[in-house]
Amino acid sequence: MLHPKQFPSTRIAFALSTLLIHSAFAQTQENSKSDDSTDNAIDLSGVVVYVGENQGILGMNPVLSQSEVGQGAINQTQMNIIQATNMATVLAKIPGVGMSGSPRPGGQTINIWGMNESKSVPIMVDGALKTFDKYRQGTLYVDPDLIKAVDVQKGGFDPSIGNGGFGGSVRMTTKDATDFLREGQSVGAMLKTGYHTNNNQRNYAAAVYGKNHANTMDGLIYFSKTLSKDVRLADHERYRGSAIDQYSYLVKSNLYLGEESKLTLSLNNTRYKGWMPFAAMGGNTINVNSMDDYEWKRRIFYRKQQDRSYSANFEYAPSDNPWVNLTVDLTHSETKQHDQKIKPQPGQKKPSASLSTLGKENWTAYRNTSLHIKNQSIIETGVVTQTITVGLQYLRKQQNATMFYDQGSYGKPEFNHGYFTPPFLPAGRQTVISAYVMDEIQLGQFTLTPSLRYDHVKNQSFGNVAGYTSTNAKDGHDYRSVTYQGFSPRIALYWQPIDQFAAFVDYSRSWQAPNIDEQYTVQGKGISGPNGTSRDLSKEKLSALRFGVMGNFSDLLTEDDQLFIRATAFHNRVNHEVIRKIGAIYCESHHATGNNSGCGKPMSAFHNGRGYTIKGLELEAKYESTYVFGGLAASLMKGQRRGSPRDVWYEQKTWLRDIPPRELTATIGFHVPQYHFSMGWQSQFVRKQTRTPSTIDAKAGVLSYQLTPGYSVHGLFMSYTPDDRYAPNINLTVDNLFNKSYAPYLNDGVKAPGLDVRLSISYQF
Template sequence: MTQKPPFPSRLLALMLPLCLSGFALAQDAVQLDAVEVKASTPTQDDTLARTELIHQQAKDLKEIFVSDAEINVGGGGNPIAQKMYIRGMEESLLNLSVDGAQINSKVYHHQTALILDPQLIKQVEVEKGTPAASAGPGALGGAIRYETVSAGDLLRPGQQAGGVLTGSVSSNEGWRSSGSAYGRFGEKADALLSASVMNTQNYQDGSGQTIANSATEQQNYLAKLGWQLTDQQRISASFQRSKDEGVRTARANMVGFAHPVLPNDAIPQSLARDTATLSYKGRQLGWAEGLDVTLYRSEVESERTNKKARHWGETLTTSGADVMLRHALGDHVLKYGLNWREEKSSANQVANPFGLTGSGREAMRVLGGFAETELSFNSILFTAGLRFDDYSYEDNHQQKFTSDGFSPSAGVRWQATDQLQLRAGYAQALRGVGLKEAFMLDIAQWKNLPSIKAEEADNTELGFQYQQGGFSLNGNVYRQTIDNFVTTFSCPASRGGCRGNLGQASIDGYELAAAYRLGALSLGLSVADHRSELAGRIFNDGDLGLGTSTGRSWVSRVGYSIPQYGAELGWLGRYTEALDYQPVGSTVNRAKAGYGVHDVFVSWMPLKKDTLRLNLAVKNLFDQYYYDQATYAWNGWQNKVLGYAEPGRDVRLEASWKF
């Protein structure tokens, strides 16, 4: 289905004069401020700078998280096929949000859950493992919160209006262009408009082979308005749209899949998301130190159609509200709040060959509340939290399910010395019975068992952080389990198959990271490994909705800045060790091959300020041919690799002009 652009052309046309007016008002620039990407969990904090996404010319989710050894993104170089795994757990077990809007349920398991332009990101908060109570309902494996930029993040001190125009080309192979306009109106209001387009052709892997049906067209739009009610109170509204489209195989992440009955031919596909939020933030209100309120609505639509023989597609709509208050009680802190979320899914066209598909529509609702406290006693910080969630769900066969329960969490941080901090934490999370993957309402026939139960997860972690001068070292070990994992399987109760609980899954792992900074030089080395177990074996690529297994991962980094020339240089290496596992459809073990991939970049501001920025990045410098171990690869039934090989060498050149 062809969709019109979300903004009228006359509105987008306003960007050019606004950029020009910004040029007239511009003052001497300063270097782009670093925006930290960090997490807040009972046991683990991580930090990343926004500047890295710009310098490295990140274009998809895989490149956002390439420097984190605990995060894997498989699926090759096609954004639509990419899936994220934290500690081996799939993104469907996480709470995902954009500007506070939750995007949780799955539309189609052969597609990614999220399309987003990395250049629009202000920060990403990542909570690994079962998170704190304030992370919201159903966060079994963690939470990822994306926040996009606002006008205030881009305006220079004293500037009233401005703009950025960016263009880039890549050798493997495509181009990207974007424009942003932003400004303040008086002392209270600010606004931002941004649009970007990315167009790539079929890319080449490290062996020089062109990967068919990997081309993509992607559009991203962002509009934001902010109003400063008082010095302590702000209200803001945002609308963000992302769309990815191209001709792909019906199973977009399985280009090698072939079956005499189940077609996998190339057909036009699209994945679009519209997300709108309205938020209020108040600080030092007298009766409360902080109040955050967010209202949101998000709609995700997937279409796979040749407009003749097939017209497949699904729509997932999420609406919700979050309220959190914060009080300071001397050195202690109390946080509490409410979360409400409603999700509805529907098939655009229902095929019903066995009489099992039902209405083609489902709906769920969850209402939850939480309280958290931070108790500070000199060198020791105690944290404790408790949330309660109540779920209700009606499936496409008019079956009704209810689930509720408590999720406690607790942690302690001890500043043993000025240099050494020790951490420990434990958290539980409950996810009630909820929506099936929307694809199952369309042409797939799986029916919920009446006995299906809520999923429960718990996570235990021990960690430390040491810092002395420019040297830092931190690490953690963890054990995470998920009980009553919900999945689909063959069963006599339903001709098409059943959806129910499948025992317990567990993951044990660790992470260790070291960094050193000496003047303009920065060095980093991290390693992460995890071992999973389900029904006596480690996860394989067929454990959809749960996770996958990868070998031990290493990430090494070197950065060097030359401020007198306005230049920064960087190198990043990611290495994954080989892993023996039992592929889906196989009774014998097979090895996932190990690999090492190197990226380099040079960022140069020839005017020694951010008015003009030139970036050169080379991805996969040595043209390595490999399959990411998080990609759905070898299949025993078909005796071949099904997924995408990763792109070979890609040289990217980008120019950005800031007015």
């Protein structure tokens, strides 16, 4: 049943009235023009759905190219329609990409082809790497309102990505002045407001932008503010700790240093504050009287969170020298959290606190600095064209964490009177120096692309207080640095016999080093279990295969229509998987006898398992024409581990936890070109999940997700984007149209939000 409070009728009525009044006014103007003008007005060839390349509702490119192999993309038009609160919601619209977690701010991780660790799915904003591995937190915090385009590469086939990227990579590009400036305009401004009915969310944004008369410089300043209450589930229960109080800004400038070079400078910043459980990804598990505000707040934290990045990108491509196409990227990013318990008044209970929930107060910061130098050279040798890409990279990833917890022995000098680094969130630095070369050899219909990458990785710990730095060798508190190095070869074959059809096959062998958490997590001295650092870990190794076909056809049913199809199969095999010993079998004798006394000391917190295999199939079809559009996307995956997550010597294979169930997404809609209006319906059909580690190994329940029934979810969207510079752009989206109660499998029992009507109105002048 739909409740009146869920619909801000005056706001929606205002939006629809504005749309209809402007449409009627525009039509009156059209009718008053001359016959010639009228003929031009109804010539639909000029108002086909494309808004530049890849800017339509379905994001279709006009021609087929090798860049579409393994690619998923979201453009500005789609971003405007989705009206997402977090970037994970945006990325989950791409086939083969999912999200885990909760509706809380910063409570989501990205899953590509069944892999969701941050090292397996690197995320970049304007080239700046974003990482955040704090326990039970999400990995991505940038405000979607600052982003204009998303490019996802699925699988570990990109030679510019090393020491990770097994699942793929995500590259996001922020807005700039050229996205707003109209032809002949030098200075402008934008205002936008939005409303979400589910959580009474109010969105406000403003921007100023401009360029100089010589067209050698442009700039943008963009500000966004979001306020909301807690998310409402389909059963009308509030998902506590999901309210938003956030602001963000973006400052960006392009400097054109002549006709052959450009420098782009960018700064983006997102800040959030609010009450939240220590585990943002957790469920609605704290059951207290909703009227007792203090009883709720004493169990959680007041969180201040900041995510920002700086980037400088230089491009130099002299037109008379095909050997030089140089790009240099210098970036820095940081994500910080400060959690603090509420201070009780006289007579009130003390706030709940423990070591495992990060104490009474904690500070966490992840900082990444990178330099990437790349050059492309084109060499013509008769019938063969070679494009040789050479790259050099430097990356420094640093993480720091401090908590305050002074209860019991933790308040003694041995633990610095309660101020120390959490043993499960160690502080340290990973430095990566890399070089790669790629040779794209085009011979007629075939393109063969071999590549080779070298990475040198050094992990360094910043140590810990005396309580976690035992001098007893049996405790294994060895914080010395560890180095890894090696090559990653890749090869790709692309065959395009005609403009409308192509086939492809890619193979790669790559590796990734353990991260700081895996290498230096410890427990206190004298513990009988695995309490030492894990300096003896081997590299994880990936053998990946991807193959498929794709086609791009036009003028099939009507003039100027387009059909894109793509089928992609993949097979990923990982060896020496890094696994933590949680509720686990610690060694082979422990597996054989059930007794861990034979494991010896020291005993590391992590060890290498035998590995796992993930294979899958993606099928996609998109159709776009002057009046109608539609799409289908199906994703099927299967993943098995050799052994069990709690026992790497387990005799049977077990299902991988992070593999989503089968999914089909269908989209259908229509355009009214003369009014610049589009409307569509989208449905998502998800199969029940019957595979998780505990399905085979019943003792692996704590390392498994809850099994889920199948479900279908439906939504509507409408978009009004007039050419008239004085008219507003209006987007209306309805998510979970029938208020379906369901919990996506990757959310581990966390229910999805209920019905949500989203409205945004923007105006440029």
